[in-house]
Amino acid sequence: MGRLEIGMGPKEAAEALAKAFPSEIKETAEFQGQVSVTVSKDRIRDMMRFLHDDPALEFHFLSDICGVDYLDKKEPRFEVVYNLFSLPNKTSLRIKAQVAAEDLKIDSVVSVWAGANWRERECFDMFGIRFSGHPDLRRLLMPEDWDGYPLCKDYPLQSDLGDKEWQGYKDVIDTAESNKKYGVR
Amino acid sequence: MQSEKEITTKYLTLNMGPQHPATHGVLRLVLDLDGETVVKCTPHIGYLHRGMEKWSESRTYPTAMPLMNRLDYVAAVANEIGYCVAVERLLGVEVPERAKYIRTMTAEMVRICSHIIWLAAHAIDIGAMTVFLYSMRDRETLLDLFEMLCGARLLHIYPRIGGVRCDVSQEFLDGVYKFTDKFPKLIEEYETLIDQNRIWFQRTKGIGVIGAEEAINLGLTGPTLRGSGVAYDIRKVSPYDAYDKVEFDVPVGKNCDVYDRYRCRMDEFRQSNRIIRQCVEKLPDGLVLNPDAPGLDMLPGPIKKAAPVPAPEADAVPVMSPAGPAFTEIYSATEVPKGELGYYIVSDGTGKPYRMRIRTPSFMHISALPRFCEGNLVADVIALIGTIDIVLGECDR
Numbered sequence: 001m002g003r004l005e006i007g008m009g010p011k012e013a014a015e016a017l018a019k020a021f022p023s024e025i026k027e028t029a030e031f032q033g034q035v036s037v038t039v040s041k042d043r044i045r046d047m048m049r050f051l052h053d054d055p056a057l058e059f060h061f062l063s064d065i066c067g068v069d070y071l072d073k074k075e076p077r078f079e080v081v082y083n084l085f086s087l088p089n090k091t092s093l094r095i096k097a098q099v100a101a102e103d104l105k106i107d108s109v110v111s112v113w114a115g116a117n118w119r120e121r122e123c124f125d126m127f128g129i130r131f132s133g134h135p136d137l138r139r140l141l142m143p144e145d146w147d148g149y150p151l152c153k154d155y156p157l158q159s160d161l162g163d164k165e166w167q168g169y170k171d172v173i174d175t176a177e178s179n180k181k182y183g184v185r
Numbered sequence: 186m187q188s189e190k191e192i193t194t195k196y197l198t199l200n201m202g203p204q205h206p207a208t209h210g211v212l213r214l215v216l217d218l219d220g221e222t223v224v225k226c227t228p229h230i231g232y233l234h235r236g237m238e239k240w241s242e243s244r245t246y247p248t249a250m251p252l253m254n255r256l257d258y259v260a261a262v263a264n265e266i267g268y269c270v271a272v273e274r275l276l277g278v279e280v281p282e283r284a285k286y287i288r289t290m291t292a293e294m295v296r297i298c299s300h301i302i303w304l305a306a307h308a309i310d311i312g313a314m315t316v317f318l319y320s321m322r323d324r325e326t327l328l329d330l331f332e333m334l335c336g337a338r339l340l341h342i343y344p345r346i347g348g349v350r351c352d353v354s355q356e357f358l359d360g361v362y363k364f365t366d367k368f369p370k371l372i373e374e375y376e377t378l379i380d381q382n383r384i385w386f387q388r389t390k391g392i393g394v395i396g397a398e399e400a401i402n403l404g405l406t407g408p409t410l411r412g413s414g415v416a417y418d419i420r421k422v423s424p425y426d427a428y429d430k431v432e433f434d435v436p437v438g439k440n441c442d443v444y445d446r447y448r449c450r451m452d453e454f455r456q457s458n459r460i461i462r463q464c465v466e467k468l469p470d471g472l473v474l475n476p477d478a479p480g481l482d483m484l485p486g487p488i489k490k491a492a493p494v495p496a497p498e499a500d501a502v503p504v505m506s507p508a509g510p511a512f513t514e515i516y517s518a519t520e521v522p523k524g525e526l527g528y529y530i531v532s533d534g535t536g537k538p539y540r541m542r543i544r545t546p547s548f549m550h551i552s553a554l555p556r557f558c559e560g561n562l563v564a565d566v567i568a569l570i571g572t573i574d575i576v577l578g579e580c581d582r
Contacts, residue, residue: 031513031514031515032274032275032277032515034514034515034516036514060398060401060402061401061404061417062404063404063516063518063525063527063544064516064527064529064542064544066529066540066542066544068531068539068540068542069540070512073512073533074512081529081542083516083527083529083544087401087415087417090422090423092516094514094516113402113403113404114399114402114403114404114553114556115402115403115404115405115549115552115553116404117552118548118549118551118552119552126238140230140231141230141231141234141581141582142231142234143231150236150239151238151239155239157239157240157243
């Protein structure tokens, strides 16, 4: 691990990224030793390709992808967060791509990391963010016919039916009633 | 007579699970078969989806703890420790030395428990019944020790933000030490049962080969990755708790197949045993819980800065400002028995997380399952599900 000595820490990695894509970087922040870079989403795949392939950075390991919904707190509303890790440098870096609610699209990075596949699917499932170029963008954890995107901040935590009965339950009861005349119990 | 060209064949679609004993929970695989060869494998998950990420957004940090041990329910303490470490890093809470050692010890005990479950299930899937009975017998010893420690056998809720719930008794330490004395012999016992068995070799050697580079690219972690020869272990790379104060090696494989992953986990038994021993020997005296750490009475409103902080540079690292939603975020990874458990927490300065993302190893491993299965025989699918060591509670969250 000789490379640690020449100091390719998270800050240096963020600087290298800023040098290669000066117009894309919005903000760089550090908290508890972790560096996060906020970027615009337009060239996200190029940036990730650069971080993965650059011989000095080598972010070969994609720890995680997730979405965050900043409803009424931040503009643009959504962020897609990439947590990267470089095995040779033992350095982690966080990239946050801003996605506006009016244009819920971002380029997929499955061509860079095969492991991004399901995490992008989950992000689509939970926030409705579409990943262009994804090979198989379907719902993953929620049922296929589910309405809405559960992890959005405007999605209710509890049912808004109140005392009313759920239509699906009523349907089951009705079917059971109508089956009685055929002797089905 | 029909020539070979005219005979049309089509793939047979086989639905495996969600109620299949070898899928280790409720995993459903749709396999397209050409004869006995798997052409396409499509996993379907979500049967155990309980919305934990959404759920924990509505709870304060300490009260979200019982959710976390329901991720990987065969290694509950490991998940709880991962969560506590993440919140401690976020809020800047110090942990007393003694608590660090106790946590390390329990995390390794539960690693042994989890690997025992894995070994038992993996062996029984491939057809070796006896290992199951032997290893379950020894897991019982550990579960009894956990019961002595905190009253619970499986879902412990033992760690707390800033330490652990209660101190350990001398009786418990003696029991643990006695266990570490005899456990290496027991590992040898398991190995004699299967490691000289020709059927075991034929079912595991050369099956499910994934090279180092591809394994990293797929996002595999834990013993599944280390079997491919990558020495990536978070306990070494970014140590938490007392892992930087104990000695242990990271076993890695060479041939990247099912057998090498099995060897890795068997060697991890020995390393975990070594860590537990050192923890008992080096256990320092002192508090087990930071008195300033947020407890169950934590309020959901803005967190106030603790006034009397003895550290001189307390102002330089403000825990959180009570005014306005200044977002702070942390990604904290810990090594649970199955791989990398990561928590990405976004905080808006209140007692509840604004966003809690849980990155679980089983989720990543199942997403790589098509790569493992495609091109292999349908009988090998069982061995391959076993080798990636999954728990569906963790996958679906």
